Amino acid sequence: MSDLRELYQEVILDHAKNPRNFHAMPDSVRTADGHNPLCGDRLKVFVKVEDGVIRDVSFTGAGCAISTASASMMTESLKGRSLVEVQAIFESFHDLLTTGNHADRDEELLGKLAVFGGVREFPVRVKCATLAWHTLQAALKGSAEPVKTE
Amino acid sequence: MAVTSMKSARGRGEPVAPAPAFSPDDIRGDFPILQTTAHGKRLAYLDNAATSQKPQAVIAAMTRYYNSQNANIHRGVYQLSMEATAAYEAARERVRQFINATDSREIVFVRGATEAINLVATSWGGANVRSGDEIILSTLEHHSNIVPWQMLAKRAGAVLRVIPINDAGELCLDEYEKLLNPRTRLVAITHVSNALGTITPVRRMVRMAHAAGALALVDGAQSVPHLPIDVQDIDCDFFVFSGHKICGPTGIGVLYGRQAILQAMPPYQGGGDMIETVTFDKTTYAAAPQRFEAGTPNISGALGLAAALDYVSGIGMDRLAGYEHQLLLYAQEKLSRIKGLKIVGTAAEKAAVISFVLSYAHPHDVGTILDGQGVAIRTGHHCCQPVMDRYGIPATARASLAFYNTREDVDQLVLGLETVKEVFG
Numbered sequence: 217m218s219d220l221r222e223l224y225q226e227v228i229l230d231h232a233k234n235p236r237n238f239h240a241m242p243d244s245v246r247t248a249d250g251h252n253p254l255c256g257d258r259l260k261v262f263v264k265v266e267d268g269v270i271r272d273v274s275f276t277g278a279g280c281a282i283s284t285a286s287a288s289m290m291t292e293s294l295k296g297r298s299l300v301e302v303q304a305i306f307e308s309f310h311d312l313l314t315t316g317n318h319a320d321r322d323e324e325l326l327g328k329l330a331v332f333g334g335v336r337e338f339p340v341r342v343k344c345a346t347l348a349w350h351t352l353q354a355a356l357k358g359s360a361e362p363v364k365t366e
Numbered sequence: 367m368a369v370t371s372m373k374s375a376r377g378r379g380e381p382v383a384p385a386p387a388f389s390p391d392d393i394r395g396d397f398p399i400l401q402t403t404a405h406g407k408r409l410a411y412l413d414n415a416a417t418s419q420k421p422q423a424v425i426a427a428m429t430r431y432y433n434s435q436n437a438n439i440h441r442g443v444y445q446l447s448m449e450a451t452a453a454y455e456a457a458r459e460r461v462r463q464f465i466n467a468t469d470s471r472e473i474v475f476v477r478g479a480t481e482a483i484n485l486v487a488t489s490w491g492g493a494n495v496r497s498g499d500e501i502i503l504s505t506l507e508h509h510s511n512i513v514p515w516q517m518l519a520k521r522a523g524a525v526l527r528v529i530p531i532n533d534a535g536e537l538c539l540d541e542y543e544k545l546l547n548p549r550t551r552l553v554a555i556t557h558v559s560n561a562l563g564t565i566t567p568v569r570r571m572v573r574m575a576h577a578a579g580a581l582a583l584v585d586g587a588q589s590v591p592h593l594p595i596d597v598q599d600i601d602c603d604f605f606v607f608s609g610h611k612i613c614g615p616t617g618i619g620v621l622y623g624r625q626a627i628l629q630a631m632p633p634y635q636g637g638g639d640m641i642e643t644v645t646f647d648k649t650t651y652a653a654a655p656q657r658f659e660a661g662t663p664n665i666s667g668a669l670g671l672a673a674a675l676d677y678v679s680g681i682g683m684d685r686l687a688g689y690e691h692q693l694l695l696y697a698q699e700k701l702s703r704i705k706g707l708k709i710v711g712t713a714a715e716k717a718a719v720i721s722f723v724l725s726y727a728h729p730h731d732v733g734t735i736l737d738g739q740g741v742a743i744r745t746g747h748h749c750c751q752p753v754m755d756r757y758g759i760p761a762t763a764r765a766s767l768a769f770y771n772t773r774e775d776v777d778q779l780v781l782g783l784e785t786v787k788e789v790f791g
Binding site (some may be wrong): 219223224251253254255256257258277279281282338339341344363 | 730740
């Protein structure tokens with residue numbers, strides 16, 4: 217039960233029930249679709265980039281608590297960030313979920329996203345937490361292929 | 367799993383003494399894995415539609431083969447090889463008896479139901495399905511009874527037709543009737559839906575297929591473990607199942623094919639054991655079933671499967687089915703009391719599969735939380751994306767019962783769902 221409390225922290229449950237930036241952005245420059253065929257999670261990420269900085273980011277879709285909360289918190293943490301910072305945050309986030317070997321500098325980069333550290337104890341759920349991030353990467357790269365995590 | 371309306375041995379004329387009531391407590395000790403724990407909790411294994419657990423008798427049969435019977439079959443002139451061959455062929459005969467086929471030459475050992483369907487699609491389909499021909503499937507099919515036919519249809523230029531289901535998850539037979547036509551070559555339908563538990567009226571559907579001049583394949587992956595099977599009574603042309611879902615090992619399964627059809631089919635894979643004579647100019651093929659068993663087969667798997675069939679027959683398929691049905695009713699009654707829980711798949715004829723969704727939690731989260739309580743269920747689309755699309759849901763949580771499950775397992779599930787409610791409700 218302690219691992220479960222680690223996984224489903226209050227802040228995660230809050231974002232899962234009331235996702236932020238949960239809407240389409242018809243005028244967004246870049247979008248991408250993400251799909252986790254294993255559990256059926258589907259989401260779409262919308263992102264506006266100006267001068268190498270994320271001006272706005274939002275998402276739509278349906279998924280489990282982990283993927284929804286991760287998408288919600290990702291959008292909150294990235295507004296106003298440069299693309300270079302975004303890449304660094306994603307790498308720190310990925311390390312947090314997979315190896316747990318993240319440096320002190322990562323704590324600062326991750327901020328609230330550190331609550332996802334509990335996912336590490338649930339390897340099959342890592343892809344839920346990273347789906348939004350992989351989809352964002354695809355949107356930034358302008359990839360037309362839907363992202364799949366499995 | 368079990369049936370809602372069952373034929374019993376009684377009522378067929380001869381007086382039969384009622385079999386003693388089945389109690390899982392008498393046999394749970396036969397399953398080593400049921401004595402283990404998960405996350406320090408008693409294991410409530412409720413994912414039997416994915417695979418079943420194995421009794422010691424099956425494990426012992428396979429160990430015995432490797433300890434004292436191991437040799438290649440159908441070729442050695444020495445005692446060990448002759449014994450291994452005899453044991454392998456005895457396993458084939460055991461399968462024949464179990465599904466009441468006419469002749470053991472109608473039993474082909476394959477890796478599982480998936481390979482059996484691929485074999486039929488490639489061999490029979492390649493020889494008999496032409497451009498413009500039609501194959502009828504149903505919305506209930508597992509991906510393994512969809513994709514091989516799609517691949518065949520693409521190669522041959524054939525067309526797939528799909529029988530729809532109603533809201534309860536039952537096949538719409540009037541729609542099926544309309545789909546049948548002179549171009550229909552084959553009807554391939556599941557006997558029991560792995561995602562919803564629906565038992566389909568295969569006898570009637572096979573009769574309708576034959577009346578239209580088509581053959582019929584029945585996917586018995588989910589029915590063989592839970593219903594008494596008689597392929598002559600069903601009258602299907604092909605019947606497939608996997609050993610691992612009926613307490614047998616993985617990697618062994620069965621294709622039953624009606625003798626005349628099987629003998630006329632071209633080989634599936636080429637290799638040793640499936641030939642009569644080979645020269646570089648010409649090869650002549652062995653008769654079925656050897657024609658379809660190229661290479662050294664899964665001998666220990668066949669022996670394990672035979673031991674599994676002995677095991678469940680020893681309890682009695684009617685008794686198993688009756689017990690599972692009572693447990694299904696108990697579980698459905700308990701689950702239906704949970705607020706916000708909706709059971710998906712409410713067919714009148716239903717095996718002991720309960721697919722459900724919760725209004726306040728995603729199936730994937732339900733699965734993770736239940737796992738923490740020692741409860742193993744399946745979450746996701748269950749390899750049945752068309753079924754999920756039909757209900758407009760991405761996934762369900764699914765508890766599937768076997769004869770070794772108890773009310774305690776169901777109670778543990780219900781208790782686990784209370785934890786889900788605590789976290790998400």
